[in-house]
Amino acid sequence: MKILSKSFGAYATNCYILIKDCGEIIIDPGDGALEFVRQNCKNLLAILNTHCHFDHIYDDKKIKDEYNLPIYVPKDDAFLCSKDPFGMIEEPFNPDFLVEPDGSLQIADFTLKFHHFAGHTPGCSMIETNGVMFSGDFLFKGSIGRYDFPFSSKIEMKNSLKKALNLGEFVLYPGHGEKTSMSEAREFISYFIERL
Numbered sequence: 626m627k628i629l630s631k632s633f634g635a636y637a638t639n640c641y642i643l644i645k646d647c648g649e650i651i652i653d654p655g656d657g658a659l660e661f662v663r664q665n666c667k668n669l670l671a672i673l674n675t676h677c678h679f680d681h682i683y684d685d686k687k688i689k690d691e692y693n694l695p696i697y698v699p700k701d702d703a704f705l706c707s708k709d710p711f712g713m714i715e716e717p718f719n720p721d722f723l724v725e726p727d728g729s730l731q732i733a734d735f736t737l738k739f740h741h742f743a744g745h746t747p748g749c750s751m752i753e754t755n756g757v758m759f760s761g762d763f764l765f766k767g768s769i770g771r772y773d774f775p776f777s778s779k780i781e782m783k784n785s786l787k788k789a790l791n792l793g794e795f796v797l798y799p800g801h802g803e804k805t806s807m808s809e810a811r812e813f814i815s816y817f818i819e820r821l
């Protein structure tokens with residue numbers, strides 16, 4: 626699997642295109658990602674979101690309208706696509722598939738698992754495929770996601786951090802900033818569990 630990444634919008638939100646022989650999957654298409662798709666995709670299969678904050682779903686509908694593709698989001702975040710608490714989404718939409726917490730998906734040759742780590746948002750997930758993890762706004766290089774937004778939960782964040790300690794080794798591709806790994810993350814996860 627080949628991974629392309631590019632950041633978009635005022636918050637430099639990372640968008641990822643996963644490429645296999647069968648086609649491509651896009652994760653978290655921010656503001657302007659439609660052009661990234663046009664340049665790099667031959668057979669785009671689906672749009673996936675780690676969570677549904679506006680900067681991660683911004684171009685979902687534009688890409689769906691142009692390519693006629695299904696949008697998959699974590700079930701507990703679906704409401705944010707039609708009711709953006711930040712008022713930044715131009716065209717609210719309803720996602721096509723709501724992925725259950727810790728649910729798995731098969732899309733062509735892509736086997737995917739949405740690991741549920743609520744706290745930043747109710748449905749916040751890390752998406753695992755091919756031995757790597759797209760960590761959204763749950764884990765970053767050296768830090769964790771914010772838990773003070775509307776619909777965030779500090780208690781759920783703490784529980785999610787405890788749950789994350791049980792994960793094996795993965796490279797992490799976060800929603801903002803550089804990639805990291807679970808072994809790096811484990812060190813600061815313990816720090817935050819003690820302080821939350």
Ligand SMILES: [Zn+2]
Nearest residue numbers: 676678745762
């Ligand atoms: Zn977010």
